[in-house]
Amino acid sequence: MTAHEPNLAARSNEPIISYRYDEHDRAFVRARVAEFREQVRRRLEGALTEDEFRPLRLMNGLYLQLHAYMLRVAIPYGGLTAKQMRRLAEIADRFDKGYGHFTTRQNLQYNWPKLEDVPDILEALAEVEMHAIQTSGNCIRNVTSDQFAGVAVDEIEDPRPTAEFLRQWSSLHPEFSFLPRKFKIAVTGAREDRAAISFHDIGLRIVEDANGARGYEVHVGGGLGRTPMVGKVVRDFVARADLLAYLEAILRVYNRFGRRDNKFKARIKILVHEIGVDEMKRLVEEEFAAIDRGPFAFDADEFARIAAFFAPPPYETLPGRSEALETKKRENRDFAVFVSTNVAPHKASGYAIVTVSLKPIGGIPGDASSAQMRLLADVSERFGFGELRVTHTQNIVLPHVKQDDLFALWRELSAADLATSNAGLITDIICCPGLDYCALATARSIPVAQAISRRFQDPERQRLIGELGVKISGCINACGHHHIGAIGILGLEKKGQESYQITLGGDPTFSASIGELLGPGVTAQEVPGVIENLIEFYLSQRREGERFIDLWRRLGHARFKEAWRREGEDGVDI
Amino acid sequence: MAATKHPQILFASMLRGGQTVLLGEAGWVGDPREAVVAHDVEAAAALERRGKEEVARNNVVDVYLADVEIGADGAPAPLHYREKRRLAGPSVRPDLWARREERLR
Numbered sequence: 029m030t031a032h033e034p035n036l037a038a039r040s041n042e043p044i045i046s047y048r049y050d051e052h053d054r055a056f057v058r059a060r061v062a063e064f065r066e067q068v069r070r071r072l073e074g075a076l077t078e079d080e081f082r083p084l085r086l087m088n089g090l091y092l093q094l095h096a097y098m099l100r101v102a103i104p105y106g107g108l109t110a111k112q113m114r115r116l117a118e119i120a121d122r123f124d125k126g127y128g129h130f131t132t133r134q135n136l137q138y139n140w141p142k143l144e145d146v147p148d149i150l151e152a153l154a155e156v157e158m159h160a161i162q163t164s165g166n167c168i169r170n171v172t173s174d175q176f177a178g179v180a181v182d183e184i185e186d187p188r189p190t191a192e193f194l195r196q197w198s199s200l201h202p203e204f205s206f207l208p209r210k211f212k213i214a215v216t217g218a219r220e221d222r223a224a225i226s227f228h229d230i231g232l233r234i235v236e237d238a239n240g241a242r243g244y245e246v247h248v249g250g251g252l253g254r255t256p257m258v259g260k261v262v263r264d265f266v267a268r269a270d271l272l273a274y275l276e277a278i279l280r281v282y283n284r285f286g287r288r289d290n291k292f293k294a295r296i297k298i299l300v301h302e303i304g305v306d307e308m309k310r311l312v313e314e315e316f317a318a319i320d321r322g323p324f325a326f327d328a329d330e331f332a333r334i335a336a337f338f339a340p341p342p343y344e345t346l347p348g349r350s351e352a353l354e355t356k357k358r359e360n361r362d363f364a365v366f367v368s369t370n371v372a373p374h375k376a377s378g379y380a381i382v383t384v385s386l387k388p389i390g391g392i393p394g395d396a397s398s399a400q401m402r403l404l405a406d407v408s409e410r411f412g413f414g415e416l417r418v419t420h421t422q423n424i425v426l427p428h429v430k431q432d433d434l435f436a437l438w439r440e441l442s443a444a445d446l447a448t449s450n451a452g453l454i455t456d457i458i459c460c461p462g463l464d465y466c467a468l469a470t471a472r473s474i475p476v477a478q479a480i481s482r483r484f485q486d487p488e489r490q491r492l493i494g495e496l497g498v499k500i501s502g503c504i505n506a507c508g509h510h511h512i513g514a515i516g517i518l519g520l521e522k523k524g525q526e527s528y529q530i531t532l533g534g535d536p537t538f539s540a541s542i543g544e545l546l547g548p549g550v551t552a553q554e555v556p557g558v559i560e561n562l563i564e565f566y567l568s569q570r571r572e573g574e575r576f577i578d579l580w581r582r583l584g585h586a587r588f589k590e591a592w593r594r595e596g597e598d599g600v601d602i
Numbered sequence: 603m604a605a606t607k608h609p610q611i612l613f614a615s616m617l618r619g620g621q622t623v624l625l626g627e628a629g630w631v632g633d634p635r636e637a638v639v640a641h642d643v644e645a646a647a648a649l650e651r652r653g654k655e656e657v658a659r660n661n662v663v664d665v666y667l668a669d670v671e672i673g674a675d676g677a678p679a680p681l682h683y684r685e686k687r688r689l690a691g692p693s694v695r696p697d698l699w700a701r702r703e704e705r706l707r
Contacts, residue, residue, distance in 0.1 A: 072618065072660070073660075074659075078617075078657070078663045078664075092620055092663065093620075094622065094684075095620070095621065095688065095692065096619065096621060097619075125698050140698075141620075142618060142619045143617065143618050143619070144618050392695075463683075463684065464687070464693055464694050465692060472687075472693060474693075475693060475694060478694070524681075524682065524683070525683070526683065
C-alpha cells in the first residue's frame with residue numbers, strides 16, 4: 029500500500045500518532061473484506077471445498093484451532109489508537125467471548141469467532157483502519173518494532189517510519205506472496221534491542237555512518253522454531269535510499285534458493301546456515317548489483333510524509349522532575365514500586381513511558397478483557413494522546429504520560445487489575461496459548477506460566493531477583509520464544525504425557541544467545557520447583573548488579589545443571 | 603470382524619462455528635456419551651465414511667478417529683490428552699466452557 033494524500037498529515041485537529049489510511053488504503057482493505065465475504069459465502073454454500081478455502085482463510089488470518097476458529101488481527105509494529113483499541117473490545121464482546129490475546133508478534137488473536145461472522149469482523153476492523161491480511165501464510169508478516177519507538181531515551185531514530193515504509197512495500201508484494209515459508213522483519217532504532225531483531229528473518233538496526241547519515245545494519249537468517257538461529261550481519265550499512273532494493277535482493281535470493289522441498293528447512297535461516305553467511309552475502313550483493321533500481325528508487329518526500337505521521341505529539345514544556353510524582357511515591361509504597369518497575373524514562377522532559385502488564389499474578393499472559401481494553405483506551409486518551417503500543421512481550425505501553433499524571437493513571441489501572449508491578453521481572457512471562465487453544469501445541473503452556481507466577485508472586489522477592497525473562501512455548505514452533513528466555517520452557521509430549529524441557533541462557537537482545545538444555549524433561553508440577561532451585565542458586569552466587577543471564581555466562585551451564593533439581597519440591601495443580 | 607486396538611470415536615470441527623464435535627447416531631454431538639463407538643475395523647471404517655460424507659456436505663471439517671477407553675459409566679473417554687482437552691475445553695478458562703448443547707448452537 030502506498031498512500032497518496034499529501035495533506036493528510038496536516039488535516040486533523042487532533043494529534044497525529046499513527047499512520048492513517050488514505051483512499052487507496054481504504055479501498056484496498058474494503059476490497060479484501062468484500063472478497064473474503066464472497067469466499068465465505070461460497071464456502072458455506074459448498075461451492076468451495078475446505079482444501080480450496082483453507083489457503084484463502086489463512087490469507088485473511090483465520091485459523092482453525094482446537095475448539096474454534098481463531099482470527100489473528102494485524103497491529104502494525106504494535107501501534108494502536110484509542111479508537112482502534114475500543115473497536116477491538118467491541119469485536120470481542122459482539123463476536124467473541126469478551127476478551128482478546130495479545131501475541132509475541134504484537135498482534136491480537138480472537139479465540140472464538142464463527143466463520144460466518146468473520147466478514148463482519150473484518151469490516152468492523154476496516155472501519156478503524158485495521159485488517160488481518162498477511163498474519164498467516166508464506167508471505168512477509170506483520171513488521172514488528174520497538175514498543176518504545178519515538179520516545180526512548182536511547183534512540184537514534186524512530187523506527188516506525190521505516191516499519192511503515194516496509195509494511196507498504198511488503199503488502200501484497202506480487203513476488204513475495206508465496207515465499208518458501210513465512211518471513212518476519214523487525215526494526216529497531218535504539219541502542220538497546222527491545223524488538224529481538226536477531227531472531228527475525230531480517231532484522232534492521234538503524235545506524236549512522238561516519239558522516240552521520242542514517243542507514244541500516246542488516247541481519248539475516250535469525251529465527252526460533254525447531255531450529256533456532258541468531259541472525260548474521262550481511263551488511264554493516266545500507267543507505268536508506270537503498271533499503272528497499274537491498275531487501276528486495278535478499279528476498280529474491282531466498283525465493284530462488286529457499287528449501288521449498290522441505291517445510292522444516294524452508295526458512296531463510298536454514299538457507300543461510302547451509303550455504304554460509306559469506307555465500308549468502310555474495311548472492312545478495314550480486315542480486316543487489318544487478319537489480320533494476322527504477323522501481324525501488326527512494327522517494328525522500330514519501331518517506332518524510334510517512335515520518336510526519338509519527339511526529340511527537342504536542343508535549344507540554346515541563347520540568348524533568350515532578351514534585352507531585354515524588355510526593356506520591358513517598359506516600360504510597362505500592363505506587364513507588366510500580367514506578368520503579370513499570371515506568372521508563374522518556375525523551376521529553378516531564379514525561380514517562382508506562383508499561384501496563386498483562387501478566388497479573390496467576391493470570392493468562394497476554395489476555396485482556398474487553399473492559400480492560402476499553403479502560404486502556406480511556407486512559408490513553410486522558411493521559412497519553414490516545415496512543416497505545418502492543419509489546420512483543422505481550423504487554424501494553426502508554427508511551428506519553430506526564431509524570432504528574434502517573435499516580436492518577438496508576439489508580440485507574442489498579443482498579444482494572446492492570447497495575448501489576450512486574451515489567452521485566454520473573455512473573456512477566458511470555459507464553460503462547462499452548463494446548464489450551466492451539467492445534468499445533470504438544471503441551472499446555474498457560475498453566476505452567478500461572479504456576480510460576482503464583483510461586484514468585486511476592487513483589488519484594490521479584491525485585492530482589494531482578495530482570496529475568498521466563499518464556500514458555502507449548503510446542504517446538506516456539507511462539508512463546510522459549511529459546512531466548514534466560515529461563516526457557518518448552519512443552520512436549522513424552523510417553524503420552526505433557527513434559528517440559530528447561531533451557532537456560534537465552535537472550536533476545538544485541539548480546540543474542542540461544543538457551544541450552546538443562547536436562548531431561550520434567551512434569552508441569554515439577555517446573556516451579558526446578559525454577560526455585562535455579563533462582564536460589566542464582567541468588568546465592570550473584571555479584572552486585574549481576575543479572576541471571578550474566579551469572580549463567582560467568583559460571584557456565586554446568587554449574588547450573590548441578591543446581592537444577594532437588595527432591596521434595598511441591599507442585600502445582602495443572 | 604477384526605477388533606481395533608482400542609475403541610474409537612470420530613472427531614470433527616463444525617464448519618460454521620468451528621466447535622469440536624463427535625459423530626453420534628443421528629448427527630454431530632458434543633457429549634461423548636452420545637458418540638458412536640467403533641470396536642472393530644469395519645465399524646471404524648464406517649464412521650470414517652460417514653465423516654467424509656459430512657465433509658462433502660460441508661457440515662464439518664478435519665475429521666479423524668481417536669482412540670478411547672470405555673469408562674465404568676459406559677462413556678468413551680479419549681486416551682490422548684489432546685483429545686481430552688478438545689472435549690474439556692481450555693483448562694485455564696473453565697468459565698467459558700458452556701454446556702455442550704449451548705456450544706453447538
